[in-house]
Amino acid sequence: MNPFTYRRATTAPEAAAAAALPGHRLLGGGTNLVDLMRKGVEHPETLIDVTGFSQQIELTPGGGLLIGGAVRNSALAAHPQVRRDYPLLSRAVLTGASAQIRNMATVAGNVMQRTRCTYFADPAASRCNKRVPGSGCDAQGGFTRYHAILGGSSACIATHPSDMCVALAALDATLHLLGPDGPRALPLSEFHRLPGDTPHLETELRPGEIITGVELPPPLPAMRSAYRKVRDRASYAFALVSVGACITVENGHFAEIRLAFGGIAHRPWRATRAEAALRSGPATPEAVEAALKLEFAEARPLDGNAFKLPLARRSAAALLAQLIGETA
Template sequence: MTPFSYTRASDAADAVRRGGSGQSKYLGGGTNLVDLMRENIEQPITLVDVTGVSTGIEPVVGGGLLIGAGARNTAVAEHRLVRMSYPVLARAILSGASAQLRNMATIGGNLAQRTRCEYFYDDGGSRCNKRRPGQGCDAIDGINRGHAILGVSSACIATHPSDMCVALAALGASVHLHGLTGDRRLPLTEFHCLPADHPEIENVLEPGELITAVELGPLPVASRSTYRKVRDRSSLAFALVSVAAVLKVDGGIVRVVRLALGGVATRPWRASKAEMILLGQPATVEIFRAAAEAELSDAQPSKHNGFKIELAKRTMVAVLTELSTDRGDISHG
């Protein structure tokens, strides 16, 4: 591990003052960053501790919820307003890691976490464009069963690992940032970058910029929402496919729908094509299947992960079917 200095910030402005250089990293729970430092993949000169900064979970005037970036994942998943009004988020967080990790991990850290691609972590023997730009990607011709089929490029096929971010994408969340030039806010769906020719650029954070909060807008129908994760084992495994969904059906017609996919894309994937097909249509298995087919029509599978296409379609249909019936009412789940 490369030697580094440590400093602790008192608030967001202080954090940015201390961590404004490109050679600093913000330390929240450390559940991802510390591992990367041990592997010499991340080599910050300075760690700026932001634990205790922006930890609140507060209702927003006019509806919605503001979740501080320093809030622990467990605190968010167990919060009464999250469980009642945004159950898809609670379920996504609870499916994401062990209780010990959730107790340490923060919301901001979850957003900024890096891929768990095996080739990315294999610094001694594998080429990876995320780790060293221009080096090449051994995953493309290697063992790629767990890799992405949407949003891929010739430079990278690594999946984004977060469950929480998939739920936030479906909910239309926004991200609050504080940097050297002030504050800004953007949709979560614009926070993570597609790899294209520069997979080392994973998000739109500017040097020294700090995530301060995630905001959920007023969305009453989100009380009828869920998250389903398909994986190789029931715990401590990343998604092969996951689906976050919000659905309102009235008179047999889809009136509101929000969908996002995980485990299949290089960033949390808002299923916009499927949403467009579903809106205003009968809530039937046939329509659900047509929407899933449309969303996966641009999939680019590699040698070992073509099964994800059908798995994603079936999971989408199953989740939508669940939510369109009385059994799908999980607002108090």
């Protein structure tokens, strides 16, 4: 690990100003960044601790919830209003990592975490376009069990590792950002980029911008939500496939549906095609199956992860069947 300096930021504008400086990186819980520093992937000259502000969870005037960027994951999962109104989010957070890591990790850090691709994390022996643009991708033709089946490119087939972000995508969350041009808001579903030819550009964050909070819209009346994660072992493992869903059913039809997947793409995958096909339609297994086939029509499984395609469809169908049953 290279030598670095450390200091604290006490306000969001101070942190944003520091984020614009060369060689400076923001430090929340450090559960991803410090790990990458140890592996030689990240080489910051200065770490700016941003855990001294934005730690509140509060109601918005419209009845939603504003979650500060420095809120710890464990505090988010345990918050009474999150558990009551957004159980999908609480469940997703609790399936991620260990209790010790959740006690350290922050909400903004979780959104910003980088891929857990083994080739990305191995600078000594592996080529990675995300780590060194233009160097190549050793995941292509390599071990691909944990890699993408949707949205990948010849330059990168890594997946986004967050459980929390899948839930936030399904909940229509909005990120609050602060930068040199002032504050702005951006839907979480538009924040993470697909790799294309520039996999090293991972988000729509502008130079000098930071995440100050995450806003959840008010829960819909009679909305049911759930999160399901399929992994190689029962705990402390990243998702092979995960699914988050929110639905409202009226008179046997989907009045509203939001569906998102994890473990299958470079970003949390919002299933907009399936949603459009199901919204206002019958809440039946046949309709769900047809919509999921449409959503995955452009999937490009690899030899090592072809199992993800049927696994994702079956996981989503089972989760939606569970929620439909709860609304009956």
